Amino acid sequence: MDSNTLQKVTLNPRQQEAVLHTEGPLLILAGAGSGKTRVLTHRAAYLISQGVKPWNILAITFTNKAAAEMRERIDQIVGMGSDSIWVSTFHSLCVRILRRFIDRIGFDPSFSIYDADDQKSVMKDVCKKLEIDTKLTKERTLLAAVSRAKDELVSPEEMALNAGNDFYARRTAEAYQEYQAQLRRNNALDFDDLIMKTVELFQDCPEVLDHYQERFRYIMVDEYQDTNTAQFRLVSLLASKYRNLCVVGDDDQSIYRFRGANIRNILDFEKVFPDAKVIKLEQNYRSTANILNAANDVIRNNAGRKDKRLWTENGDGAPVHLRQFQNGFEEAEYIIGNIRSHIEKGEAEYKDHAILYRTNAQSRLFEEKLIYANIPYKLIGGVNFYARKEIKDLLAYLKTVDNGRDELAVRRIINVPKRGIGATTLARVSDYAAAYGISFYDALLRADEIPGIGRGSAKVLPFTVLIQTLRAKQGNISVSELLEAVIEETGYVKELELEATEEARARIENIDELISKIRDYDENAENPSLSGFLEEVALVADIDNLEEESNRVVLMTLHSAKGLEFPYVYMAGMEEGLFPSYMSIMADNPKEEIEEERRLCYVGITRAKKELTLTAARQRMIRGEIQYNQTSRFIREIPQECLDEKSESPAKRAREERETRKEKRREAFLEARRDFRAKPFETAPVTVTKADHLEYGVGDRVRHLRFGEGTVLEITEGRKDYEVRVNFDTAGVKKLFASFAKLKKI
DNA sequence: GGTTGGAAACTTTTT
DNA sequence: GTTTCCAACC
Numbered sequence: 001m002d003s004n005t006l007q008k009v010t011l012n013p014r015q016q017e018a019v020l021h022t023e024g025p026l027l028i029l030a031g032a033g034s035g036k037t038r039v040l041t042h043r044a045a046y047l048i049s050q051g052v053k054p055w056n057i058l059a060i061t062f063t064n065k066a067a068a069e070m071r072e073r074i075d076q077i078v079g080m081g082s083d084s085i086w087v088s089t090f091h092s093l094c095v096r097i098l099r100r101f102i103d104r105i106g107f108d109p110s111f112s113i114y115d116a117d118d119q120k121s122v123m124k125d126v127c128k129k130l131e132i133d134t135k136l137t138k139e140r141t142l143l144a145a146v147s148r149a150k151d152e153l154v155s156p157e158e159m160a161l162n163a164g165n166d167f168y169a170r171r172t173a174e175a176y177q178e179y180q181a182q183l184r185r186n187n188a189l190d191f192d193d194l195i196m197k198t199v200e201l202f203q204d205c206p207e208v209l210d211h212y213q214e215r216f217r218y219i220m221v222d223e224y225q226d227t228n229t230a231q232f233r234l235v236s237l238l239a240s241k242y243r244n245l246c247v248v249g250d251d252d253q254s255i256y257r258f259r260g261a262n263i264r265n266i267l268d269f270e271k272v273f274p275d276a277k278v279i280k281l282e283q284n285y286r287s288t289a290n291i292l293n294a295a296n297d298v299i300r301n302n303a304g305r306k307d308k309r310l311w312t313e314n315g316d317g318a319p320v321h322l323r324q325f326q327n328g329f330e331e332a333e334y335i336i337g338n339i340r341s342h343i344e345k346g347e348a349e350y351k352d353h354a355i356l357y358r359t360n361a362q363s364r365l366f367e368e369k370l371i372y373a374n375i376p377y378k379l380i381g382g383v384n385f386y387a388r389k390e391i392k393d394l395l396a397y398l399k400t401v402d403n404g405r406d407e408l409a410v411r412r413i414i415n416v417p418k419r420g421i422g423a424t425t426l427a428r429v430s431d432y433a434a435a436y437g438i439s440f441y442d443a444l445l446r447a448d449e450i451p452g453i454g455r456g457s458a459k460v461l462p463f464t465v466l467i468q469t470l471r472a473k474q475g476n477i478s479v480s481e482l483l484e485a486v487i488e489e490t491g492y493v494k495e496l497e498l499e500a501t502e503e504a505r506a507r508i509e510n511i512d513e514l515i516s517k518i519r520d521y522d523e524n525a526e527n528p529s530l531s532g533f534l535e536e537v538a539l540v541a542d543i544d545n546l547e548e549e550s551n552r553v554v555l556m557t558l559h560s561a562k563g564l565e566f567p568y569v570y571m572a573g574m575e576e577g578l579f580p581s582y583m584s585i586m587a588d589n590p591k592e593e594i595e596e597e598r599r600l601c602y603v604g605i606t607r608a609k610k611e612l613t614l615t616a617a618r619q620r621m622i623r624g625e626i627q628y629n630q631t632s633r634f635i636r637e638i639p640q641e642c643l644d645e646k647s648e649s650p651a652k653r654a655r656e657e658r659e660t661r662k663e664k665r666r667e668a669f670l671e672a673r674r675d676f677r678a679k680p681f682e683t684a685p686v687t688v689t690k691a692d693h694l695e696y697g698v699g700d701r702v703r704h705l706r707f708g709e710g711t712v713l714e715i716t717e718g719r720k721d722y723e724v725r726v727n728f729d730t731a732g733v734k735k736l737f738a739s740f741a742k743l744k745k746i
Numbered sequence: 747g748g749t750t751g752g753a754a755a756c757t758t759t760t761t
Numbered sequence: 762g763t764t765t766c767c768a769a770c771c
Contacts, residue, residue: 062761091761116760191761226761259760359758361762381760422747541761559759581758600759623756624762 011035011042018246018279019043022050022218025239025273026246027266031310032295032606033286033565036248040220041073043246044085047218048078055084058216060235062223064089064544066563070222086216090231091191091539094198097212098189102197104205110531112188112399112406113538117387119143119190121408126178132171142175149176150192151228151260153199156180185439187405195230202237213241223563224249224269228260236272245273251306252299255559255600257592267306284310284606286565288317290642291612295605298637302595310606319644320605321613324631328573331617332365335570336373338613339553342568343375350376354554354566356604358579361622362572363555370553374736380556381542390492390507391514395537397486398479400441401470402530407440414444417490419463425456441467466490479533480518487511558604569608571601574616575629601634694722694738696745702726703744704736712743 011019015035018028019042030036040059048054059074061067071087078085086093099109114122123139123146126132132142149159156177163169183189189197202209219239221227224247227235239245247269254263270276284292292310299305325331335355342348355366360382370377385391393416399409415421432450433443443450444464447457466489474482487493493511496504521536522528543560554566558579573579579601584593605612616631696702700712710728715738717723722738736743 064761089761194761255759256761258758361757364762384760418748420747424747539761543760557759579758583758597758621762 011038012283014279014281014283015039015042018281019046021246021277021279022047022052022244024243025269025276027224027269027273027276027278028246028248028281029266029278029306029308030248030250030281031284031308032250032253032603033284034281034310035285036222036281037070037073039281040222040246040248041070041077043220044074044082045077048081052218053084054078054081055086056215056217057220058086058088058093058218058238059220060093060222061087061089062226063541063563064092064539065541065546066222067092068544089539090234091194094194094234095535095539097198097208098194098201101201101205101208104208105197105201107184107189107197108187108405110187110403112186112403112409113194113535114183114186114188114190114408115387115538117392118188118408122182122186123175123179126175126182130171130174130178132175137168137171142172142179145172146176146179147192148260150190150196151230151262153196153230153233185405186407187403188408192230195228195234199230199233199237202234209237210241212238217242218244219246221245221247222249223253225251225254225263225266226256226261227265229262229265230260232262232265243273252302252308252599253562253603255562255596255603257596267304280308282308282310284312284314286609287312287606288314288610290317290319291605291608294320294612294638294642295602297639298598298605298634299602301637302598318611320638320642321611322635322643322645323613323615325615325617326619328362328365328617328620331572331615332369335366335572335613335615336369336375338570339375339568340373348567349551350553351548351551352567353570354556354561354564354568354607355570355572356556356558356561356607357572358558358581358600359573360557366555366572370555376552378546378550378552378554380546380554380560384542385510385513385545386537386540388507388510390496390510394483394486394492394511394514395534397467397470397490398483398530399534400467401474401482402534404441405439410441410444414460414463417492417495419459421456421459421463425453425460428453428456429460474530478522479528479530480515480522482530483515483518558600561607562603565607565609567608567610568613569604569611570613570615571604572615573620574614574632574635575620576632577627577629578620578622579632579634598634601632694724696743701746703746704728704734709746710734 012035015038018026018039022043028036028039030039044057044059047057059067059070061070067087067089071085074085074087075082088096095113098107098111102109102111120139120143123143124134127134127137127139127142149155154162156173159176160170160173163173183193202212216238219235221235226249235245235247247266249266251263251266254261254266257263270278287295289312292312296309323331323334325334339350339353342353343350357363357366363379363382367377367379386395393413396409396412396416399406400413403409411426414426428450429443429447430440432446433440436443441464444460445468447453447460447464450457453460470482470485470489473485477485493508496508496511518533521533525532525536543556546554546564558571577585580594580597584590584597587593614635616635617629619626619628621627694715696712698712698715701709702712703709704726708728710726712724713727713733714725715722716725724736724738724743725733726736726743727733
């Protein structure tokens with residue numbers, strides 16, 4: 001590709017400039033919807049056309065999903081050699097580097113990666129050991145302090161020095177130190193360590209740094225506004241030799257300050273790299289003018305931002321809709337009704353709609369209403385699939401097989417299933433391990449030598465025999481066979497089958513999904529290995545599972561929505577105290593915190609392509625208490641002329657009716673949700689699974705979640721699904737799709 | 747050593 | 762309203 005062909009691929013002048021500027025530092029300030037991924041991918045293609053070797057290019061993103069997307073788009077325009085370009089998230093890049101070189105800084109390359117749950121267990125242990133009263137100082141607070149320190153590349157020793165005579169600061173530093181010691185004993189790193197240790201490695205081993213500097217001569221960083229100090233240092237170290245660093249970001253979309261993102265990284269880029277070229281992309285290709293004006297006028301209220309204003313050649317479009325309701329139920333009902341009317345009129349598909357909210361807790365109401373309305377949806381966020389108990393249990397077996405020093409994993413499963421090994425026995429084992437300087441698991445292997453264990457050792461034996469057998473098999477069998485062996489030997493699924501509750505069934509389904517995920521891994525990974533699989537698992541985020549092909553309404557937090565776009569966007573819960581959150585209003589530095597909330601609002605608004613609807617409720621149940629909230633200040637910041645405001649009439653349904661039905665519905669909801677939720681690892685992009693047969697036929701009596709009982713009038717077989725016509729006793733005749741309706745024969 | 751019930755805490759966002 | 766934790770019981 002030369003600069004002439006570049007003209008043909010419809011890049012605007014600013015975008016072209018960014019693509020053509022290949023040498024030296026470059027800051028691209030890319031407003032929402034301004035085509036930055038386009039620029040990045042074309043830039044990669046242009047670099048290669050100029051003779052740059054594909055393997056000398058590194059592109060860093062924050063999520064696997066973004067990385068996969070960029071990879072795909074680069075493949076499309078680059079063709080040959082594109083797969084040698086490294087497109088990676090910060091975390092997987094670091095893991096890859098550390099697996100190869102971490103022994104240089106005294107770690108074992110087979111380290112485990114600890115998630116938030118694991119971190120909490122470790123910190124709990126630390127508090128016990130240091131006699132920190134967790135009623136006064138929460139593990140969470142300590143972990144947050146540790147995380148912040150790591151984001152800022154502050155070591156435990158430095159933290160101790162900085163603490164001076166402040167008692168709490170000193171205790172925190174002690175906890176940090178002990179926490180690191182425990183991780184090291186378990187041969188584990190937490191998320192923040194992945195970045196910090198890589199920086200440490202680069203600083204301590206110039207030859208390793210040089211190796212990667214030579215490797216990555218051209219570096220691009222996406223979502224630069226979300227980098228923290230450690231990530232910034234990492235990138236600067238890598239780029240310091242050839243100085244070909246291109247960062248793309250939008251200071252107005254910086255929404256991860258709470259996670260350590262340092263907005264100064266983008267605001268001060270030109271100070272750190274005085275020779276940096278700065279290019280602003282302000283033309284928006286995504287939204288209508290009304291939506292854009294709303295966004296511009298909201299964000300304008302923030303101080304200390306880079307000056308820019310998005311514009312578009314698109315038409316005004318519909319006004320931004322604003323609706324206020326009596327409560328959250330009506331809000332949800334309205335939104336779902338609105339979505340349904342788009343579908344019925346044939347204006348849009350399910351997947352064209354996204355419902356965005358501030359907190360995960362708000363999703364439940366929408367889920368309920370969507371189920372009743374027979375609308376397929378995909379929920380992003382909440383409890384991560386890999387954080388579920390059953391999944392963590394099984395993974396802990398695999399981790400124990402993989403890394404015997406991961407004491408946390410061993411302790412997690414030593415009594416799963418129940419083996420009758422008590423706290424006393426475990427304490428003795430622990431003491432023994434400490435006394436002989438061996439790992440917890442190795443101490444278990446010598447259980448019969450441990451004094452004071454008595455019968456305990458007989459109980460430990462079957463466990464160690466199981467693990468040893470699995471270890472012997474490892475290498476000869478695939479990862480999925482290993483997991484199946486674990487399930488078989490432990491009787492994990494059998495036990496759940498015996499329980500026969502709704503919850504147990506859901507757990508079994510999750511396990512089935514884990515099995516298919518591992519099979520998928522075995523078949524598709526380049527070099528499938530147990531450690532490789534565990535690593536992949538540790539680094540996925542829920543958003544990575546959002547498949548564009550699947551036709552479902554999407555539910556997620558405003559944070560998760562960054563980088564996505566939808567024709568119809570609903571921002572729910574636009575209330576003071578909820579959004580902006582109570583926490584931000586009451587913070588020590590409310591100005592800054594509210595500015596962050598405002599950026600979040602800006603992100604939400606700019607997700608919409610065609611129509612944006614803002615909703616609020618006058619009263620809302622929060623933690624079982626009713627709260628009365630005013631509409632969000634952000635609504636008031638939107639100019640009247642882009643708004644179309646209507647107040648909706650009170651609820652049609654009586655409240656008492658809700659109360660009496662509540663219990664029944666809860667059960668039904670839990671059951672339906674289990675079937676309804678999109679499977680995290682659906683391999684085929686089908687949206688419905690047509691059943692082999694239906695358990696009911698014409699003339700049968702059936703029950704529907706919302707419509708109650710009725711008689712089946714007709715069943716027609718479509719290509720993808722059965723269409724069932726039912727005459728409901730109270731609701732009349734309805735046409736339903738079998739896979740969504742979940743009709744039960746009675 | 748395991749089970750159970752009730753109190754307490756929790757909710758801002760997550761790679 | 763839901764989840765987590767802990768003490769008292771079996």
